[in-house]
Amino acid sequence: MTVADAGADLRHRAAEFGLSGDEYARLVAGLGRQPSPLEAAITGALWSEHCGYKNSRPLLRRLPTEGPQVLQGPGENAGVVAIGHGLGLAFKMESHNHPSAVEPVQGAATGVGGILRDIFAMGARPVAVLDALRFGPLDHPRTRYLLHGVVEGIASYGNAVGVPTVGGDLAFHDSYLENPLVNVMALGVLPVERLQSGTVGQPGNRLLYVGSRTGRDGLGGAVFASADLSGASAADRPAVQVGDPFLEKQLLEATLAVIEAELVEGVQDMGAAGLTSSVAEMAHRAGRGVDLHVDRVPRRERGMTPLEVMLSESQERMVLTVRPDRMEAVLAVLERFELDAAWIGEVVEGDRFRVLDDGRVVADLPVALINEAPAYVRDHHEDPAVTAARETDPDPEMPRDLGAVLDTMVAAPGLASTRPIWQRYDHQVRTDTVVAPGAADAAVIRVKGTPLGIAATVDANPRQVRLDPYQGAVLAVAEAARNLSAVGATPLGVTDNLNFGNPERPHVYHQMVRAVEGLRDACLALGTPVTGGNVSLYNQWRDGDDDRAIAPTPTVGMVGVLSDVRRHATTGLKRAGDRLWLIGETLDELGASAYLWHVHRLEVGRPPACDLAREAAVQAVVRELVADGLVDTAHDCGEGGLAVALAEMTFEGGIGLAADVGAGAAPGVRPDALLFGESASRIVIAGPASRTAEIERRLAASDVPWSVLGRSGGGDLVLRWPDGRLRRSVDDLRARHEAPLTEALA
């Protein structure tokens, strides 16, 4: 059978389909003939970075993906780890950066919708959303516009669909001005026997299209997401999709209902490149062919071409694989949820992905060829300016008033309270949110009907990764695991969202290589395999005559489990009279710190060192103290250092503290580094005086450094060091901490 429209050499139009000249030649060679325009477009979409990971695949192979807890590694809609009690935890993070840059409200909203579908496609009920957001300078009007829109988008979608937004991470850096990052992570829980696959299964099975009708929105989104943002991007608005959380909720309930009734053989979300990638991937996983009748796809408007239907990224659509004898039962469930459904294709023997329009074959492609995008390994080297900045010894002038510096730091963008954001998110729906956003280093939700808790966090520090992509990635993984340990959770797995600029530039590709090496080493050392994630490249923008790439941002999403959720720790001091300890050691490290940037406008130096064996030991002892009910207050020392961490511990309950920040420091550390240095592997804990002896016995038995910092009480934060001290009222510091985002979002 011949393919209509095939025959003409389309090489001169390759770029239109998102293919390079060489990629076009590869397609012709694999096909043994010239492709039709539809075939070229299908292949271009599947070989885009967004779907085919052609620039990142060779790097991603280096990541550890296995562990006894892993039930599903990379390659499906989401990863899944076992959490006990016969349950699995599905989780994944995905970016919606480019759509959010063009239309922040819908860009962010549909980012939430897409990641939720990945979770329930696995058979899991979504239980939580977290978001990692990156913007340019907070005082810039464009940042205000984007921040307003993104928060509105996440709120409008997540709140309506009824999945709580329980946490996140917010950072500001000049490099994100035109190209913000919106990385959304979702979690879901499932009985392990209900784990699904995005597969077409056996020949004879039918493909059922469910959900929203297909429109022209989101056309070419996968290619759009894989291209630079330019002045022309504003004209790309049709590439941004519009979300319908009400339909999503119906789709969620219906999908889980057909899975629970064991009526389907496979489930797949229609995400990037829509119908094309979902069906092609499902066929590839099963090693089967597919006949897809494009004329049967429900449409929103007349006159859509097969190409438009195949590449539309209209939201809230799924593909189900159904055995013929179960069609009726599946349709009855879908009817109950008032969802449109259409039988759009069959699974066949062989290896062809065929698209038929009214019985006419309009595309006939080998499944393996289109699913196996070319992979590029590129030459790379570091930008000499980055090397020079990293090798610059940060030796800023010592501020005369370190108390005033603390005032600045607690209100600095990225350190200030995010309450004004998360109060716009429904963080309580489902009545499982044990720890409210901002109250601890990680979100904690319970699993009803079991004693279990699930903890989750997202982390990446743009300054650290920019100055040293390897070390920045190591520190992101270490901090994520530390955040989980600080609430008492055992880290189980990672989803990574790799956000970089144009990989064809050697400096950018170098960042990717080094960041992935850092992720690999840290994930191996901390026992947290990577079960999936997302790559977002070409995050860059035109600044006059220059191309500006974003700071490399390997966002780490990590999940963990608490065997008894009642035993967890939060940041805020609970009682006056508690003893405070520092677990870990403060070194003379100021490189890449928030302090250098916010106080001295310097982005130089080496990020803090991180001994991963020490890191694991620090985390283990804190987890044990929390799990045994000895400690209910713990806080990671992260961005802003020990002084900011201690200040944050006073805010929730309004209980002050007095501490010697020189305790637990190496000799000769400068006072600003004692207060604001960001040495890794440090956690502050607090426990009641009655348990002091037992806590210290445990600490002494461990092989991690620890020291007594001081005591909680009073209404002030009092910090001492060898030749100085500062005193601040908790109420005053808290007011400063709350103000910046309240004002920015007003």
Added chain:
Amino acid sequence: MARMAIAVVLFPGSNCDQDTVWALGRILGAEVVEVPHTSADVMGADAVVLPGGFSYGDYLRSGALAARSPVMGAVRAFAQRGGPVLGVCNGFQVLTEAGLLPGALARNDGLHFVCKDVHVRVERAAPPFTGRAARGDVLRLPVAHHDGRFVAGPELLARLEGEGRIAFRYVASDGRRDPAANPNGSDGDVAGIVDARGTVLGMMPHPERAADPLLGGEDGLVVLGSLLDALAGAAAEATA
């Protein structure tokens, strides 16, 4: 004694329905029946709860479409017979849209969705919803809404006040009226009202979210538990 059942109505887009079922059924041990929006009756239940969420996506006005769904005819008839009906958040919006409660719920004065714990003062301590409370008690309950600003106008507000139909007011933690404690700009700081008979309650705060100490409090059980008490009392009367 006859076992009393509470209906939780499921509208498409409701998202607090299962939370409500959990609080009533698993925490308080009540018998719960889930009633679909297409139902022509309340399935023999002795009380009805309209849960929170975004019924039908709230695409026209919050609660407007749900108020015209088939099940609401049954709920209306049930309320007219004096059956207790509790509407929480979107359920409150449905009750005003259906005309079972006066006033309206408009966009918050801050124009944004707000999700946080607030304090409300019990202004009416009476069965079937606040029998476990004393007048003046302060409860800590979460709110989570975009359209929670109760609009009544001075005349209606005075009438509700005069007839003792204001059930809850937003207050500071010590029970004082304070404009800063009103999360949405509601007229008269009103957080919940009852109908003329006192058997239909609409409230914006979520009692089902404050039903477990692990999640930070159980003040919501004052409301849900009072409803159970009232049903138990009615059952005892029927048996006697």
